[in-house]
Amino acid sequence: MESLKLGSLEVWPPVVLAPMAGITNAPFRTLCREQGGGLFVCEMITTRALVERNAKTLKMIRFGPGESPRSLQLYGVDPATVGRAVRMVAEEDLADHVDLNFGCPVPKVTRRGGGSALPYKRNLLRAILREAVRNAGTLPVTMKMRKGIDDDHLTYLDAGRIAVEEGIAAVALHGRTAVQHYGGTADWDSIARLKEAVTEIPVLGNGDIWSAEDAMRMMARTDCDGVVVGRGCLGRPWLFADLAAACAGGAEVARPTLGQVAATMDRHATLLAECFGSEQHAVADFRKHVGWYLKGFVVGADLRRRLATAETLDDLRRGLAELDPGQSWPEGADTPRGKTHPRERVHLPAGWLDDPYEIVVPDAELEVSGG
Structure with missing residues (x-):
């Protein structure tokens, strides 16, 4: 198995901790990094709040001693603001890697045209990616996305091609649509289709990785270049030890008491x-x-x-x-955790689906970071 190459960065094992609001702060990343290598992404940072130097947002950009590479995820809907934010990260040495969020399905994000709603506007997506890469200097810029808004409005293949054309270093695909939220089963076949369509840059797979065995099955089935782990590590930072062992060809599995x-x-x-x-x-x-x-x-x-x-x-x-310290790791604990319910609909700006190629910058962006 090869290392994950993101521009000048080389990541081993090819495992990424997905940014999760209120979860992937510096303390949680520390616990995960101690278990095994990879790329550990901080909580989502809003570009508007960053360029306005919002105090709460700046405090969220914290990395542990020796944390390398420092990985920062940005959210934005305005190409100019995203560009200024990425330039700020590069010039002020705030991180070593920038990931762009086009996967968040929560209503307060999608109703503003952000997150998993944004790739539907192909030309807006292109403009954002272009500004991010243009302002990044030597920093690699990646993006995380979903399949689309729903099964009638799939965007991931178009978005993957646009990413390649605009110089994005890697794309990660969560095999669900926005309307699925975290319900149902992740569509790993979509990850395979994206990998077939996008051959120039690494493609990472995300969705329903609850164990190292799941990660290995995903990589074998889709030929993806690495995996992104989100809810599977909630309350289980040692999952990264399992993943490191599996990527190295081992079979060790952590089973703490x-x-x-x-x-x-x-x-x-x-x-x-x-x-x-x-x-x-x-x-x-x-x-x-x-x-x-x-x-x-x-x-x-x-x-x-x-x-x-x-x-x-x-x-x-x-x-x-008061807990029983000798109690063994329970059977069946490597199962889904976190939110699992789908949504009835995706909240979108008025007229958002009318023209997929219209460049329309939403009126407002989230004012605070963290999702």
């Missing part, structure tokens, strides 16, 4: 406190991770509730101390 999981939970919350500078903020932020870490383990409802409502690190640690 509940005691080892509890130690990771403690460290995760502690790193968040150091990062945020506020223990209360950190513990509140960590609550959403509790269910993911404990998925499949036998833990009483009362203890789960107390862990998920802890207000201080001491509260959290008292609860963790």
